[in-house]
Ligand SMILES: O=C(O)CCC(=O)C(=O)O
């Protein structure tokens with residue numbers, strides 16, 4: 450997986466964007482493999498005092514001790530699939546971070562989404578480095594500065610990799626809004642280091 454340093458957009462320094470990190474053949478094969486083999490879940494979370502199903506499917510992988518708490522949910526890791534070990538090793542090397550966990554989100558259509566949040570759970574430590582790999586349909590990823598409220602739109606396409614590091618989670622939020630015209634699916638893989 451060659452990572453070209455193609456910064457096409459001016460992003461805050463804490464966000465590093467690489468295009469075409471996988472050939473389209475490899476990304477399509479990985480996309481289909483994950484759709485077919487992940488144990489997909491659609492957990493319910495507490496929001497405004499109500500239980501609601503998250504608007505996407507997800508599957509959590511990781512080392513056995515890398516359990517992760519998110520919106521009140523305790524996620525126990527599924528064992529790493531063979532198909533992801535190479536990518537995990539490469540991203541760990543590039544990011545100088547021993548990734549031990551991976552959250553895969555499946556946005557089945559443009560109606561699936563993720564609201565504004567920061568990945569600032571205590572298990573991730575201060576200034577976590579998170580590597581996000583996108584497969585399938587292009588979707589708009591939004592980054593919002595917590596202080597200035599300025600929003601940057603970054604379309605993430607098949608094979609794109611976005612690294613969030615430094616104060617990215619402390620100073621910014623991100624989201625993936627619904628897009629009515631989008632009919633096909635996207636997978637997003639966020640590699641993380643969870644403190645054991
Ligand atoms: O789908 C994306 O690009 C973002 C996913 C995300 O923010 C997360 O998993 O925390």
Ligand SMILES: [Fe+2]
Pocket residue numbers: 566567568623
């Ligand atoms: Fe996130």
